[in-house]
Amino acid sequence: MPGTNATLAVSTVIFALRPSPPSSHRAPAPTIWVPLVRRQRQPFIDLLALPGGPLGDEDLAAAASRTLFETMRLAPKYLEQLYAFGDADRVFGSDPRVVSVVYWALVGNEEASSARLGDNVRWHPVDSLPPLAFDHRRIIDYALWRLRNKVEYSSIAHSFLGESFTLAQLREVYEAVLDRPLDAANFRRDMLASQSLAETGETLAGTRHRPPKLYRYLPQKDQSHDNNRFSAHDHHAHPDREAGRRELLSGTREVAVGVRPASSVLRAWGVNGRPAANSGAPAGAAAGGVPDGE
């Protein structure tokens, strides 16, 4: 097997929910922001890019965490691999070629506010980004699409908030991410039925009306049935769909009176190959050997 054949970089798309930019001086509905770094060198000097850096002697996810911490002292609550981008001509002119393993992350309110910024690192609202370096615009679009999908079938939304939050706040997160209003009554019922929230016993003061209860997120038991969480090292989530585990109990319908069954608040938006065959040289290894993965 040959030696190294590519440079590996790790980048991260970090999402936070923050008030819309002052430009539109309307209701303070939050929108999605990402931190971007202004490049100091060629190629794409002076354009904005995702934070990241070369892979060190560490796990992939650790590289993502490390670069985020180094760049802006961020330690996101949620981190998941997005995709490995490695078209041969992705970063033209570089030799060896560059393959980027991209992660995406969510950070909560105050965490986002406490991020260390600077002349070259700033938050930008995703709905009005300037031209970006490399293929980073497309990567962000893809991460956004994943975010919107995943918000619908999993319980990541709370990662945008602090330890405790009201149902209205949580609903605001969903509404911002999905970009549509949700029925407050149904939202409440469905969230509570999902067993993923617990009352803290506190209420939120400082409003000029009835104080809402505060909740905290209740990790689902044995969520990581098999996959999803992966290596013992890597505490991060997997890209896939959390499917509301199917209850196989048919028969016996016994639903407490007046109780709404759990459901998922949400519904989907949507999207969906044969590869380029390639002859090329015969198998790459020792005599008689069929190549395998490593």
Next chain:
Amino acid sequence: MPGTNATLAVSTVIFALRPSPPSSHRAPAPTIWVPLVRRQRQPFIDLLALPGGPLGDEDLAAAASRTLFETMRLAPKYLEQLYAFGDADRVFGSDPRVVSVVYWALVGNEEASSARLGDNVRWHPVDSLPPLAFDHRRIIDYALWRLRNKVEYSSIAHSFLGESFTLAQLREVYEAVLDRPLDAANFRRDMLASQSLAETGETLAGTRHRPPKLYRYLPQKDQSHDNNRFSAHDHHAHPDREAGRRELLSGTREVAVGVRPASSVLRAWGVNGRPAANSGAPAGAAAGGVPDGE
């Protein structure tokens, strides 16, 4: 930026549906098989491993296709990136470390049968695998999980079959992958309502009963709304969820009499992170520069 820091390998989990092994001499219900390669060298010599090889001067998906073709003349109908595996100690003793970008693929009936096998390459039923090299067992389990999820919300099942197929055959695919029986009547209706099938006009002969109609898969229009299909180069699918695009037409219910609305035949099973902060050395680039991804 330093030079290369890792060796990149590409492997693929290839799924095919084939009759259960003769051991159980019962009904010929098909099960899922994968081709595995017996390793000819250390580490893990003589153990089975996923087909693959080092990344060449090509796109990632092209490397997957190339190695499959070289190894067994396979050119799968469906190919999608699964995950990048890159724990620092994943392949102990190798320097530089190895990062594997793993793809998963589906092949049809006769395609699978025509695969070139040999002493070192053979199909194995996934439900009874011997110990495998590296972390390949876990990778296969993860790919299987993804397959089962994706079959539920997208139209990949037909990739296990040939150009044309009967509804009963298609249902068999779903039943094999999901490992549960489906109601034939509802399945039929839901598939037809999904607009993803077209009659070929032919029927399947050779049965000893009423000959069933043959259908072919009808690619969905504008499936690739935004993401999913990615680079212009890479014709392969993305990992995410194809959400049955929500019909926003509320109001106006106008359903042709007796017509069942489209639906998705299926329901889910299920499964569902903060990163390890890391100080380490300061930002990796030129003076005053904040590192970005490449």
Next chain:
DNA sequence: GAAATAGTGTCTTTTAGACACTATTCA
């Protein structure tokens, strides 16, 4: 016409969504 699967019709259950209404707090 019996066996066997193809294919249709129709009812029930479950889930999602709309929306009216009551409750509680603060200014």
Next chain:
DNA sequence: TGAATAGTGTCTAAAAGACACTATTTC
């Protein structure tokens, strides 16, 4: 006590699922 949001109840619509039944072919 009115403004304002919290929180509950209840109905309707749509989707999923069960299952009885008819249709068509071969032997």
